[in-house]
Amino acid sequence: MEAFAELKDPRRKAGQRHNLTLCLALFTLAIAAGNKGFLAIGDWISSYNEQLINLFNPPKNRLPSYSTVRRALLHIDYQGYSTCLANFFNVQPSAGETIGLDGKVLKGSYQIENDNLNSDSHPAIMLVSAYIVERGLILEPCQVNAKTNEIKALPELIEKLALQGVVFAFDAINTQKKLVN
CATH class of the missing domain: 1.10.10 (Arc Repressor Mutant, subunit A)
Known part of the structure; x- marks a missing residue:
């Protein structure tokens, strides 16, 4: 506790x-x-x-x-909950491990209401998750700004991890030429 x-x-x-x-x-x-x-x-x-x-x-x-x-x-x-779990379990990738990065939209997280004055409409919540492949562990997710996509959030997450000797694996959306530079 x-x-x-x-x-x-x-x-x-x-x-x-x-x-x-x-x-x-x-x-x-x-x-x-x-x-x-x-x-x-x-x-x-x-x-x-x-x-x-x-x-x-x-x-x-x-x-x-x-x-x-x-x-x-x-x-x-x-995010606070996942940070608490990561701190408790001391989940830290080691050199040589593979970290898979992928963006996902949280199912049902969007809200489209125009008739309710007490509730603002908002787009779905998108997160970029980092997964340590060898151990099957998930690192703290990073929320993507509602006005962008996962491509813009990845450099920030990679910089945040700032690990020496870790291999990053991306899905096809993140292999764009502008991101590689």
């Missing part, structure tokens, strides 16, 4: 029974255990309830439900 202590809790304080760090720790462990989906996470929490209570020692000896974990994840800073 200490790994997530720096993350700000975006939820309102009224009605909170479980802190964000507990929800994130349970979510991370459940996903690492191979659970996919919140119902599976809820089943996992129920199955290991006693062991998890002993491990985390939550207030009133109660763990959050899967819906509480889901609601806690709705508004977290995903």
